[in-house]
Amino acid sequence: MVRRPILAANWKMNLGRREEALAFVRKIRRGLNEIEGMDLVLCPPYTVLYQVAELLRPTQIALGAQDAHWEAIGAHTGEIAGAMLAEICRYVILGHSERRATLSRLESDLAINQKLSAALANGLTPILCVGENLEQNRAGQTHEFVSQQVKAAFRGRAAAEVERCVIAYEPIWAIGTGEAATPADANRVIGLTVRGALAEEYGESTAQALRVQYGGSVSVENIADFMAMPEVDGALVGGASLRPDFVELARAAAGRQRSRKPAKDGRR
Numbered sequence: 001m002v003r004r005p006i007l008a009a010n011w012k013m014n015l016g017r018r019e020e021a022l023a024f025v026r027k028i029r030r031g032l033n034e035i036e037g038m039d040l041v042l043c044p045p046y047t048v049l050y051q052v053a054e055l056l057r058p059t060q061i062a063l064g065a066q067d068a069h070w071e072a073i074g075a076h077t078g079e080i081a082g083a084m085l086a087e088i089c090r091y092v093i094l095g096h097s098e099r100r101a102t103l104s105r106l107e108s109d110l111a112i113n114q115k116l117s118a119a120l121a122n123g124l125t126p127i128l129c130v131g132e133n134l135e136q137n138r139a140g141q142t143h144e145f146v147s148q149q150v151k152a153a154f155r156g157r158a159a160a161e162v163e164r165c166v167i168a169y170e171p172i173w174a175i176g177t178g179e180a181a182t183p184a185d186a187n188r189v190i191g192l193t194v195r196g197a198l199a200e201e202y203g204e205s206t207a208q209a210l211r212v213q214y215g216g217s218v219s220v221e222n223i224a225d226f227m228a229m230p231e232v233d234g235a236l237v238g239g240a241s242l243r244p245d246f247v248e249l250a251r252a253a254a255g256r257q258r259s260r261k262p263a264k265d266g267r268r
């Protein structure tokens with residue numbers, strides 16, 4: 001199974017004012033647009049999605065949001081529905097650990113399962129974040145915890161829907177800390193745990209079809225080592241996606257990927 005790599009930039013709550021967002025996108029878009037053989041996604045804050053969408057329109061760079069509610073419409077103050085995003089976004093990050101940690105009702109396993117289902121129903125491609133915290137890692141609970149997160153998020157979904165998704169394996173202790181997992185560890189967890197859980201539920205072919213990113217302190221210096229791993233299909237990048245040298249990071253990612261052809265979920 002050949003999977004098309006995917007590199008996504010999670011801006012989090014940064015670059016959310018019009019002028020700063022547009023100036024940054026103008027700086028990086030030409031360099032990113034020249035990169036071949038890989039899907040590229042920018043996930044800005046909601047406030048600038050429409051403006052960034054305009055700048056990306058003539059490029060191959062896709063747009064993503066950072067969350068979407070499970071309901072389509074109604075009394076949910078402050079929330080944004082998948083249907084509202086589908087007009088301009090192709091991707092949506094779901095279940096990021098920063099949200100899971102602080103918004104327990106909105107980011108429970110059940111809520112994430114419902115969000116994923118709603119995102120798919122609206123034609124969005126979910127980037128589902130999973131990953132263990134430091135205590136779980138030290139206690140040897142990574143496999144059990146991450147498997148359960150993967151299974152809970154996809155419960156009730158058909159294999160064909162699962163294959164349309166992207167998973168980001170992001171060990172929480174590696175996010176924003178400068179302490180990335182080793183490429184070998186990321187490769188092992190993605191292969192044995194993430195794909196293992198998918199294989200148990202949906203069979204090996206689905207487990208091999210879905211793209212899985214690594215996330216957590218990815219940088220210009222280490223991206224190539226992650227991309228060289230056979231189970232790693234790209235990265236979800238936080239801090240390093242906010243700097244102009246994100247273009248260098250993307251070039252390094254594209255330069256080191258294993259030779260692969262577009263997968264069936266490799267639409268832009």
Ligand code: PEP
Pocket residue numbers: 010170174175176177178215216217218236237238239240
């Ligand atoms: C993230 O927030 O998804 C992330 C991986 O952040 P960072 O790259 O800054 O560790």
